[in-house]
Structure formats: C-alpha cells, structure tokens
Amino acid sequence: MQASLPSVKVSVHDSTIRKRLGKNGLHGRVPRRKLLLSKKNIKARLSFARKHLDDPQDFWENTLWTDETKIELFERSVSHYVWCKSNTAFQKKNIVPTVKYGGGSVMVWGCFAASGPGRLAVINGTMNSAVYQKILKENVRPSVCDLKLKRTWVLQQDNDPKHTSKSTSEWLKKNKMKTLEWPSQSPDLNPIEMLWHDLKKVVHA
Numbered sequence: 001m002q003a004s005l006p007s008v009k010v011s012v013h014d015s016t017i018r019k020r021l022g023k024n025g026l027h028g029r030v031p032r033r034k035l036l037l038s039k040k041n042i043k044a045r046l047s048f049a050r051k052h053l054d055d056p057q058d059f060w061e062n063t064l065w066t067d068e069t070k071i072e073l074f075e076r077s078v079s080h081y082v083w084c085k086s087n088t089a090f091q092k093k094n095i096v097p098t099v100k101y102g103g104g105s106v107m108v109w110g111c112f113a114a115s116g117p118g119r120l121a122v123i124n125g126t127m128n129s130a131v132y133q134k135i136l137k138e139n140v141r142p143s144v145c146d147l148k149l150k151r152t153w154v155l156q157q158d159n160d161p162k163h164t165s166k167s168t169s170e171w172l173k174k175n176k177m178k179t180l181e182w183p184s185q186s187p188d189l190n191p192i193e194m195l196w197h198d199l200k201k202v203v204h205a
Contacts, residue, residue: 037185044183051181061114062153063180064144065192068123068160071203072105109135111143112195113153118143129165140177156180158187 037045052059107127111118119139123131144153155177157163172179187193 041183041185045186045189048181048183048186048189058150059154062149063156064111064113064118064140064147064149064153065156065190066109066111066140067158067187067190067192067196068107068109068127069196070105070107071200073203074104109139110192110195111139112192113143113147113149115147115149117195118147127162129162129168132162133168133171136171136177137175154178154180156182156190158182158190159184 107123109121109123109132119142121135121139123135125131127135140155155172157179159182162168183189
C-alpha cells in the first residue's frame, strides 16, 4: 500500500496507515501455520469425528495417547525480547546462550492418558519397525498398569509407516493391543502435542 501511494501523488506516513487500518479492524499479524490437507484427509477427519461423536467419556479416559518428538537441547529459530538498560545488553540475565552447530537434539517416544503421563523412551539412532515394537513392548503395558487403565483400553498411534507396517500390525495383533483408527495428517487431534509443548518449554527454560 505504501509503495502505491506515490503513483497517486499522496504522501502518508506508514503509522497513519496502520492506525486507520486498526480502526477498521485490520491488524498486522504473523501468518498462522496450518496443515495442508487433501480432500481425502479432510473426509477421513470428518468421518473420524462423526464416528466418535457419541463416545462416552470413559472411552477417552482409557485411551493411551502416544507419539514421538524431537527435542532440541538448545532452542533455535525463536525470537526473544528483553527489557534492559543502556550498556547492559551483554549481562548474563539479558542474553540467550547459543552453541556451535545447534547443540544437538534427542528423539523420544512418550505416552499419556487422562490419569497422567506414562513411560518415556529415548530413541537412539534410526527408528524402524523393530525398534518401534521394542519400545511398545517395554513401555505400553507398564504405562497402562501405572495409569490404572481399564481392560478395554485402546492404543492411539499415528499412521507413520513404522506404526502401520505389516510386522508391527502383526505384533500388535499378537500382543492383543487394540488400536484407535487414526486419520492421516492429524497431529492436531492428538492431545499429546500439548504435553510435548510443555516439555520443550521446561527443557528450554
């Protein structure tokens, strides 16, 4: 808008434009990020919602939510602001430490239910179906026991190929672990994302 004003021989300060736009309900904002969903994904998500619309609270209270996430050991790509006096910019309280090459990260698998957090497993190296099954074997049933879930409990996992491979599907069936059918491209439907958010805030505090 500012760039187009000279063509009509009008000179207006950018702060004036912002004020006028603000009075009309328009405000500058960082664009929100949103998953790019195909029509197939949208249809699957809607079907999932309708299927579980009338599920009793007890069903969700006995769902074990699971996921993997990468935790950066030193926070990156985040803007920080501090209030400081002149000549104090480099005092310890006013700086954010950085390390060469990003400082590394750790990949973890975790789970939780309405009654609390379950086991947390560190993933070393590349995770394939065999590694994933080992994590499930060592952590799912102990978590179900610790969280006192009912015998009707259900395991939630996303559609990562390691989770849905033939060998993993057979392992789940053999170990009598019932899974919650999950629509693709739907991390926002998994409440564990909020747990990861809080965990990363603590790590970076």
